[in-house]
Amino acid sequence: MILRRAGLFTVLGAVAVALLVLAVALGPVSVPLPDTIAVLVGGEPSDPRWAVVVGSVRLARAVTAVLAGAALGVAGLLMQTLFRNPLADPYILGVSSGASLGVALFLATTTAAAFGATFGAGLVGLGRLGAVGAAAAGAGLVLAVVLTLSRWVRSSVTLLIVGIMVGAVTSAVVSLVLVWTDPRIAQQYVVWGLGSFDATSMRDLPILAPVVAAGLLLAVLLVKPLNALLLGDGYATSMGVAVDRTRLLTMVAAALLAGGVTAFCGPVAFIGIAIPHLARLLVGTSDHRVLVPATALVGVVTALVCAVAGHPPGTETVVPLNVMTSLVGAPVVIAVLLRARRTGVVT
Amino acid sequence: MTDHGRGGATGKRNGPRGGLSVEDLAVGYRGTAVLHGLTARAEPGELTVLLGPNGAGKSTLLRTLAGLQRPLTGTIRLGDADLLAMPAADRAVQLAVVLTDRVDPGLLTGRELVALGRHPHTGARGRLRPADEAAIEAAVRAVGAGHLAARRVAELSDGERQRILTARALAQDPALLLLDEPSAFLDVSSRVALLGLLRTLARDRGIAVVVSTHDLELVLRLADHVWLVDPAGGLCSGPPEELVADGAVAAVFDTAGLAFDPVTGTFAVADDTDRRAVVVAGQPHRALIGRVLARHGWSATVDGPAEAEIEHLGGSRFTVRHRGRSAFVDGWSALRSWAAQPPTPATRLSAGTPT
Numbered sequence: 001m002i003l004r005r006a007g008l009f010t011v012l013g014a015v016a017v018a019l020l021v022l023a024v025a026l027g028p029v030s031v032p033l034p035d036t037i038a039v040l041v042g043g044e045p046s047d048p049r050w051a052v053v054v055g056s057v058r059l060a061r062a063v064t065a066v067l068a069g070a071a072l073g074v075a076g077l078l079m080q081t082l083f084r085n086p087l088a089d090p091y092i093l094g095v096s097s098g099a100s101l102g103v104a105l106f107l108a109t110t111t112a113a114a115f116g117a118t119f120g121a122g123l124v125g126l127g128r129l130g131a132v133g134a135a136a137a138g139a140g141l142v143l144a145v146v147l148t149l150s151r152w153v154r155s156s157v158t159l160l161i162v163g164i165m166v167g168a169v170t171s172a173v174v175s176l177v178l179v180w181t182d183p184r185i186a187q188q189y190v191v192w193g194l195g196s197f198d199a200t201s202m203r204d205l206p207i208l209a210p211v212v213a214a215g216l217l218l219a220v221l222l223v224k225p226l227n228a229l230l231l232g233d234g235y236a237t238s239m240g241v242a243v244d245r246t247r248l249l250t251m252v253a254a255a256l257l258a259g260g261v262t263a264f265c266g267p268v269a270f271i272g273i274a275i276p277h278l279a280r281l282l283v284g285t286s287d288h289r290v291l292v293p294a295t296a297l298v299g300v301v302t303a304l305v306c307a308v309a310g311h312p313p314g315t316e317t318v319v320p321l322n323v324m325t326s327l328v329g330a331p332v333v334i335a336v337l338l339r340a341r342r343t344g345v346v347t
Numbered sequence: 348m349t350d351h352g353r354g355g356a357t358g359k360r361n362g363p364r365g366g367l368s369v370e371d372l373a374v375g376y377r378g379t380a381v382l383h384g385l386t387a388r389a390e391p392g393e394l395t396v397l398l399g400p401n402g403a404g405k406s407t408l409l410r411t412l413a414g415l416q417r418p419l420t421g422t423i424r425l426g427d428a429d430l431l432a433m434p435a436a437d438r439a440v441q442l443a444v445v446l447t448d449r450v451d452p453g454l455l456t457g458r459e460l461v462a463l464g465r466h467p468h469t470g471a472r473g474r475l476r477p478a479d480e481a482a483i484e485a486a487v488r489a490v491g492a493g494h495l496a497a498r499r500v501a502e503l504s505d506g507e508r509q510r511i512l513t514a515r516a517l518a519q520d521p522a523l524l525l526l527d528e529p530s531a532f533l534d535v536s537s538r539v540a541l542l543g544l545l546r547t548l549a550r551d552r553g554i555a556v557v558v559s560t561h562d563l564e565l566v567l568r569l570a571d572h573v574w575l576v577d578p579a580g581g582l583c584s585g586p587p588e589e590l591v592a593d594g595a596v597a598a599v600f601d602t603a604g605l606a607f608d609p610v611t612g613t614f615a616v617a618d619d620t621d622r623r624a625v626v627v628a629g630q631p632h633r634a635l636i637g638r639v640l641a642r643h644g645w646s647a648t649v650d651g652p653a654e655a656e657i658e659h660l661g662g663s664r665f666t667v668r669h670r671g672r673s674a675f676v677d678g679w680s681a682l683r684s685w686a687a688q689p690p691t692p693a694t695r696l697s698a699g700t701p702t
Contacts, residue, residue, distance in 0.1 A: 084451060221471075223472070223473065224466070224469070224471065224472065224473035227463060227466075227473060228463060228466050230452050230453065230455065230463070231448075231450050231452060231460075231463060231515075232446075232448045232449075232450065234410075234415055234444070234446045234448045235444070235446060235448065235450070235463075237414070237415055237435065238413055238414070238415065238439060238442070238443065238444045238446075239439050239463070239464070239466040239467055239519065240435045240436035240437075240438065240439030240440075240466065240467045241435075241466070242435065280453065280454055284454060285454050285455065285456070285459065286452060286453035286454045286455050286459075287455070287459055289472070289473060
């Protein structure tokens with residue numbers, strides 16, 4: 001079993017690296033693979049243009065996909081364990097609706113005020129940084145509300161419902177904002193809501209990467225109490241776990257991971273809920289010491305696949321991220337689950 | 348228990364393991380006491396059973412003892428240590444629980460679940476050292492769950508799962524083991540096996556084991572010591588025989604239609620009939636005939652005035668003397684049909700006398 005898992009991690013790691021290279025190389029203009037690798041390892045490509053393409057655009061996109069995949073996968077796992085609910089995802093606490101509210105308000109106020117100047121530029125440049133900030137603020141606000149309420153809520157199920165209710169209220173406010181604004185702004189909002197790894201630039205990464213790293217580190221530190229939580233709050237308490245503190249830290253970790261990614265990439269559907277299940281099936285255990293790294297790796301691989309497939313090589317076409325993740329990913333997960341049922345392994 | 352698994356595992360504890368003692372304890376929710384004025388002890392090496400009807404507050408008491416909720420008043424001590432003042436991490440080394448909480452451990456195998464019991468003994472990353480592995484192995488062996496260790500817990504039956512959960516608690520290497528209704532979902536033979544196992548564990552490991560159950564008949568056979576929840580919300584404790592002899596058990600469990608019979612250790616439908624029948628048979632047939640009769644409002648006696656007499660002829664054939672006539676009855680269902688005949692007023696006060 002140990003050997004099998006070691007092999008699995010090696011394969012996943014290799015696939016992730018290969019996909020990273022592909023994600024950098026492929027796009028409207030494909031960079032030859034040897035040049036891609038040369039740029040990535042700091043060497044000189046045959047054509048200096050490749051260094052610009054890779055360095056300014058592609059690398060940021062690929063690294064964002066890596067960060068987002070790992071972050072959303074692990075955040076989903078944390079929420080599924082915390083709420084003991086296989087349908088929990090990183091957005092269960094209202095992160096995405098909070099971010100949506102931030103972005104909707106931002107678009108409705110700033111873009112409407114300076115309509116001619118910034119519209120069209122959309123969510124790039126200064127407008128983009130503002131949107132990221134607004135999304136982070138919105139997500140943070142909703143999370144703060146849920147975390148505050150969680151202090152008075154003892155049962156995880158009740159907390160889950162509280163999270164969903166707060167999310168519902170937030171979404172309702174978003175709808176209200178959209179109804180009252182210019183339809184063109186609503187359109188922009190819809191585009192943001194489709195999610196994207198493309199809009200992140202190299203300048204964003206110094207913010208996104210540490211946030212995700214902090215969330216992942218926290219998740220790794222929590223593997224032991226999370227394992228105890230598999231048996232429920234009562235057993236965990238009896239084994240000396242400070243359940244309240246663990247719950248708070250787990251939510252903070254998930255908030256950092258999901259909030260950070262959502263601020264930069266928009267709400268990315270599907271990865272957060274599905275990746276933990278795929279990872280469980282691959283490693284065949286619910287032990288978080290194995291599952292957290294496995295989920296991160298499977299998330300990276302999945303996000304990179306979506307990043308590559310979202311930009312069919314040699315074309316200008318862009319398939320929206322959420323279309324990719326759901327359209328391709330959901331059938332894959334269903335197929336895997338059905339296969340696992342036949343072989344007697346069920347999550 | 349002498350296996351090497353305990354050597355490393357007990358390193359954190361000094362001195363002999365003391366028993367559990369509670370004093371003037373009141374437990375309940377939001378200031379409302381469910382049970383109060385509780386004073387009792389559970390000795391190491393003994394199986395103590397917390398006995399009471401459903402809804403009497405047994406779970407509340409056990410959860411309080413386990414530190415899962417605060418008592419309203421009173422003290423809980425384990426040996427010399429005050430359990431209530433103890434940090435949760437320290438308490439986890441002293442006591443382990445098997446709860447009624449539904450456990451849905453995903454893809455964990457039996458052994459992985461048992462290994463979770465080592466939680467209070469391992470470092471920050473939860474790495475299992477050889478001493479931990481040995482303790483897990485010993486716990487799995489102690490409950491006879493070796494064949495379950497490699498299987499996924501999700502696929503186990505209720506009884507098998509209960510074994511694994513018990514092993515998990517043992518792997519925690521506690522001085523006090525608390526189990527809340529561990530036999531609730533088990534069939535009769537598994538129940539006997541589980542309680543017997545718990546008594547053996549108490550003896551072999553020298554730990555105090557407290558089990559709650561409403562299964563009175565089983566308790567009377569297997570418990571060393573009983574805490575009986577009385578209807579007033581208090582606790583009377585003692586050896587099971589003492590509680591039966593002084594009528595405490597009957598006071599708690601008897602209802603209008605049901606009476607505890609200290610002789611058989613079972614419940615009988617309360618005797619509200621004057622239809623008596625003499626049964627002439629060896630065991631187990633005498634008891635079986637008695638049950639058939641009891642279901643239909645008869646009480647069986649060995650002598651004395653009676654309305655009828657039933658004699659076992661061997662196999663499943665009987666002779667019934669009733670209302671001055673003697674009849675041959677072939678088979679248990681025929682006997683049942685006979686017993687089910689309604690009494691006729693004329694024969695209520697029968698002259699039928701035993702020979």
